Amino acid sequence: MKKALFTRKEAENKDSTGKNSYFTLFLVLFITALVFSGSLKLDWTNWDDNLLVYDNPMVREACFQDIFIKPADYNTYNPLVIFSFALEWKLVKDRPFLYHFDNFILHLFCTALVLFFFRRIGLSIWWSGFAALLFGIHPMRVESVAWVSERKDVLCALFYLAALLIYIRYISREREGLLCLTFFFFVLALLSKTQAVVLPFVLFLLDWYFNRKIGLKVFLEKIIFFALSLVIGFLGATFFIKNAFVTTNSKSIVNVFGLLEQVLLGGYAYSVYVLKSIIPYATSILYPTPSSLQTQHFVGGVIAVLIFIGALVKWRKYKFITFGLLFFSFNIFLQLMCFKGSETAFLNDHYTYVAYIGLFFIIAMSMQKLAKRFSAYSNYFTCFAIAFLVVYSIMTIKYIPAWGNSETLWTYVIKKYPHKIATAHLNRGNYWYKNNQSDKAWEDFNMAIKINPECSNAYFNRSVIYLERGETKKALQDYNRYIEIIHPFDARGNLLKLPLSDSFRHRGSIYIKLGQYEKALADFNKAIEFDPFNLDNYYKRALTHMQLREYETAIRDFNLCHQSDPANSDIINNRGVCYLRLGKFQYALADFNKAILLNGTNPSYYVNRAIAYYKLGRLAEARQDVQTAGQMGAVIDPSIKKLLRLH
Numbered sequence: 001m002k003k004a005l006f007t008r009k010e011a012e013n014k015d016s017t018g019k020n021s022y023f024t025l026f027l028v029l030f031i032t033a034l035v036f037s038g039s040l041k042l043d044w045t046n047w048d049d050n051l052l053v054y055d056n057p058m059v060r061e062a063c064f065q066d067i068f069i070k071p072a073d074y075n076t077y078n079p080l081v082i083f084s085f086a087l088e089w090k091l092v093k094d095r096p097f098l099y100h101f102d103n104f105i106l107h108l109f110c111t112a113l114v115l116f117f118f119r120r121i122g123l124s125i126w127w128s129g130f131a132a133l134l135f136g137i138h139p140m141r142v143e144s145v146a147w148v149s150e151r152k153d154v155l156c157a158l159f160y161l162a163a164l165l166i167y168i169r170y171i172s173r174e175r176e177g178l179l180c181l182t183f184f185f186f187v188l189a190l191l192s193k194t195q196a197v198v199l200p201f202v203l204f205l206l207d208w209y210f211n212r213k214i215g216l217k218v219f220l221e222k223i224i225f226f227a228l229s230l231v232i233g234f235l236g237a238t239f240f241i242k243n244a245f246v247t248t249n250s251k252s253i254v255n256v257f258g259l260l261e262q263v264l265l266g267g268y269a270y271s272v273y274v275l276k277s278i279i280p281y282a283t284s285i286l287y288p289t290p291s292s293l294q295t296q297h298f299v300g301g302v303i304a305v306l307i308f309i310g311a312l313v314k315w316r317k318y319k320f321i322t323f324g325l326l327f328f329s330f331n332i333f334l335q336l337m338c339f340k341g342s343e344t345a346f347l348n349d350h351y352t353y354v355a356y357i358g359l360f361f362i363i364a365m366s367m368q369k370l371a372k373r374f375s376a377y378s379n380y381f382t383c384f385a386i387a388f389l390v391v392y393s394i395m396t397i398k399y400i401p402a403w404g405n406s407e408t409l410w411t412y413v414i415k416k417y418p419h420k421i422a423t424a425h426l427n428r429g430n431y432w433y434k435n436n437q438s439d440k441a442w443e444d445f446n447m448a449i450k451i452n453p454e455c456s457n458a459y460f461n462r463s464v465i466y467l468e469r470g471e472t473k474k475a476l477q478d479y480n481r482y483i484e485i486i487h488p489f490d491a492r493g494n495l496l497k498l499p500l501s502d503s504f505r506h507r508g509s510i511y512i513k514l515g516q517y518e519k520a521l522a523d524f525n526k527a528i529e530f531d532p533f534n535l536d537n538y539y540k541r542a543l544t545h546m547q548l549r550e551y552e553t554a555i556r557d558f559n560l561c562h563q564s565d566p567a568n569s570d571i572i573n574n575r576g577v578c579y580l581r582l583g584k585f586q587y588a589l590a591d592f593n594k595a596i597l598l599n600g601t602n603p604s605y606y607v608n609r610a611i612a613y614y615k616l617g618r619l620a621e622a623r624q625d626v627q628t629a630g631q632m633g634a635v636i637d638p639s640i641k642k643l644l645r646l647h
Contacts, residue, residue, distance in 0.1 A: 024129040025115060032111050032136035035393050036400070039104055039146045043405040044096050046430055047285060048074070048149035052085065054094045059085045068191075077236040080191040081151045099148045106154035107145045111136035113161035114357060120168045121209065122320065123364055130385050131364035135357060139280040139395040143350040146403040147285075153353040156193035159185045160354060167203055171210050179221060186225060194236040195354075197229035201330045209323045249454045252343035253289055261293060265346075266336035268300030273332060273352055274307065277359040280392070283399050284413055287347045288420040289339065320365045327358030344423050406431035422452035429461060438465050456485040463510075472513045479507050501531035508540060517547045535564050539571065551578040569599040577608060585615045603634035614644060 044054065051074050053059055058067050059082060067086065068079045084102065092098045115132035123131060135141070144153035163185035170178035182203075189196035200222050207218055249255065253262065276282070290297065311325035335351035371381040402412035410428035413421060429444030442465050448458035459482040466475035483503050508523030524541035531537060542557035558575035565571060576591030592609035599605070606629040613622035623644050630636055 028132045035137045038400040046406040062086045110157045127364045127368040131360045134360040140349045144353045152193040159189035200225035253339040264301040267304035268297045270304040271300035289346045324358040324362035331355035422448040422455045497530040501527045569595040588612045603629040603632040
């Protein structure tokens with residue numbers, strides 16, 4: 001008679017545990033979905049959503065090959081994220097619901113995987129559910145889920161967690177297929193966000209946590225992981241970056257503080273992230289950057305060191321604390337000095353998306369151990385845990401509407417930190433201007449400049465409004481200031497030719513409005529020097545030569561433009577005007593004929609051709625063209641009517 005594999009009691013316990021697992025998973029996902037349901041009503045924001053999604057040519061044109069092999073303007077390498085946006089664009093174009101829905105679903109999947117991960121590393125089913133809910137509904141999750149552009153976090157985390165779960169199974173079975181599958185998901189995580197380069201360190205951490213013998217085999221099996229991390233990290237920092245970060249803003253952290261002080265601020269950020277995992281006292285897409293070191297920065301730096309040292313010293317007695325803190329530290333380390341990559345970055349909520357798993361594990365495991373040790377008070381621990389979750393849920397639900405659109409987002413930041421963050425006013429001003437509220441935009445640009453007199457884009461945008469108001473001299477003053485501030489070189493010392501070309505071309509256009517044609521010509525020459533392939537540079541220089549009565553020179557520029565854009569009727573018409581003023585009437589007539597053939601709805605072309613006909617003695621045709629132009633609504637100069645004897 002064969003021995004039963006399980007006793008009846010063991011079978012009942014296993015069945016009960018299975019039912020509890022399903023119920024806990026359902027409850028966790030239901031609550032998380034309920035809390036984040038408000039994110040499905042959100043619109044776009046102008047904080048990277050335009051750059052990565054609705055104004056991104058790789059997304060709009062579905063350039064799938066380019067997505068994986070070409071540098072892009074957003075200077076990050078996350079091709080799977082852009083690929084997902086391109087697929088969504090094919091389905092719904094710029095309607096935001098599907099993009100938010102996919103972020104929402106990805107976050108639910110990540111929350112489920114976090115629950116499985118916590119079960120694998122020692123939490124009971126109920127405390128795993130508690131920890132997974134901490135991950136799912138914490139206010140610091142909002143940025144990663146509600147912000148479409150942060151698809152990077154949720155997609156990377158999905159593959160990252162899958163890799164960890166498969167690796168845990170590999171530790172117990174040591175089947176090569178499982179290690180290969182771990183590597184596969186690691187690749188997908190890297191293609192979603194390069195911060196996944198730290199995963200090999202976390203794999204070593206899991207080896208240690210599960211008491212695996214750390215020998216040569218363990219190191220050798222990780223070589224390919226580290227090699228890929230180095231390759232992706234190098235390419236992400238070099239090849240896939242068009243313009244390496246550089247700033248001349250005297251208020252930016254990299255210019256205010258020395259290297260050791262920057263390290264201290266990184267330590268302060270570490271402590272803030274730890275504190276906010278328990279007490280999320282502030283949530284925002286941007287935080288004010290410090291202008292000098294304060295007491296809290298030194299205290300935060302010291303606390304960060306003490307936390308890290310404490311985790312290492314107490315590893316024998318409190319192994320779970322060491323594991324959780326090292327997990328957090330590995331995953332947050334590359335983000336602690338983010339101001340080196342962006343002058344607006346200091347503390348970023350979304351950097352904690354994966355890293356907080358380590359801290360939530362410590363919280364849940366501590367409560368599990370305390371509840372077991374003081375079993376008489378277990379109900380109190382349960383009530384305390386539920387209270388935690390209720391408070392976080394309320395905070396998250398209240399924060400999500402701030403992401404409604406660009407106006408609500410930046411107004412939220414401005415109310416939270418009034419007169420502190422120039423970028424918030426700049427971006428809200430951009431929103432107002434795009435929605436035809438230039439007066440409100442002008443006020444925000446003024447405030448951005450008041451907060452930070454070196455906010456170059458605020459000067460540029462305000463100059464556009466001045467031009468629209470006809471205040472050309474003020475527009476020129478702002479644009480001169482803009483050109484003074486912008487830095488001509490990137491971090492590698494390469495000249496930023498295209499931005500410089502655009503800057504001089506725009507200022508040249510302002511000089512034309514002021515009638516300062518020599519200065520305009522000088523700016524267009526500089527624009528062409530920096531970008532000799534931009535058609536607009538030559539076209540505007542040709543128009544300037546026309547104003548200076550340098551018609552032969554203007555014709556040469558118009559010829560260059562015509563070669564690049566042979567169907568542009570304005571180029572041909574203006575070249576015809578130059579021929580007309582040079583007395584080359586046949587050439588002029590030929591150009592006006594071509595212009596009318598390409599675009600017969602422009603009355604000025606007929607007036608110009610009428611003058612050419614008159615000069616050639618073809619009065620009847622001249623009169624006919626003038627009458628045609630008049631029928632099209634053109635106001636005919638009385639001198640032309642008199643010349644052709646028209647009434």
